[in-house]
Amino acid sequence: MARSALLNVMVQAALKAGKSLSRDFGEVQNLQVSVKGPSDFVSQADLKAEKIVREELMKARPTYGFLGEEGGEEIGTDGAHRWIVDPLDGTTNFLHGIPQFAVSIGLERSGEIVAGVIFNPATDELYTAERGGGAFLNDRRIRVAARKQLSDSVVCCGVPHLGRGNHGKFLVELRHVMGETAGVRRMGAAALDLAYVAAGRFDGFWEAELSPWDIAAGIVLIREAGGFVSDMSGANSMLESRSVVAGNEYIQKALLDVVNRPVPGR
Numbered sequence: 107m108a109r110s111a112l113l114n115v116m117v118q119a120a121l122k123a124g125k126s127l128s129r130d131f132g133e134v135q136n137l138q139v140s141v142k143g144p145s146d147f148v149s150q151a152d153l154k155a156e157k158i159v160r161e162e163l164m165k166a167r168p169t170y171g172f173l174g175e176e177g178g179e180e181i182g183t184d185g186a187h188r189w190i191v192d193p194l195d196g197t198t199n200f201l202h203g204i205p206q207f208a209v210s211i212g213l214e215r216s217g218e219i220v221a222g223v224i225f226n227p228a229t230d231e232l233y234t235a236e237r238g239g240g241a242f243l244n245d246r247r248i249r250v251a252a253r254k255q256l257s258d259s260v261v262c263c264g265v266p267h268l269g270r271g272n273h274g275k276f277l278v279e280l281r282h283v284m285g286e287t288a289g290v291r292r293m294g295a296a297a298l299d300l301a302y303v304a305a306g307r308f309d310g311f312w313e314a315e316l317s318p319w320d321i322a323a324g325i326v327l328i329r330e331a332g333g334f335v336s337d338m339s340g341a342n343s344m345l346e347s348r349s350v351v352a353g354n355e356y357i358q359k360a361l362l363d364v365v366n367r368p369v370p371g372r
Contacts, residue, residue: 112167112213113236116223119162120209123155123193124227127200127209130154131228134203151200152176155193155209163189163211175319188214190345192319195224196295205229210297212322222323224301233301233327241304241330250333251306254356260289261353261361262299264313271315279312279365286364296350300324303352304331310353310361314338318345324352334358338365 130151171182196207205228235241
């Protein structure tokens, strides 16, 4: 596949940060036995990966803005472009030695996500997409799955945990989705969940209470793989509303209807 200069910069940044995460991931199991635990170590791994990504991206495009999970937002002099970065999506998985985590880099231009890279260094899977150029997994073109019925579909979700999200609302959504699908999965890394939808591994995905860096790259991946993405109200405001529902043309609409189904008796 032919990549633009910008996408090449994003790929190199993700690969370099992924190499750092791979080294640190190899140390996580050793830290499990310590009294203090590995949380501080993982935070340092996260910060180190973001520093690598930021340096690589800003070296190539110093006028662009930057929004990162760890370092917050820097407004660029460019005015139109912004990098949106999660240096370690799936931190809890990483912390527990589960190889389901990724570096995620999105490029926003005038309010639209125009390029995305998601890299899982544990599996050496690199997902890339540019607006109008298609979506790829390790240079192989990918497409969303073609199933048209929720009853045939396996969908993925995010589950709110201790101190986060509306547990009661999610349990209602889950109950409805469980009754309509062939299976529900929870993998623990939203960027990779969206990449899996783009690759046709999952038929759909929904989650609320997300951050822009969780979903920016995945949005363009799914759209370039022929899929559809909206927020949970059906609007194109995923970064602002911090929610996402994704799938192909049929599954995305059906899943959106199901997760918004009213509670009986209310």
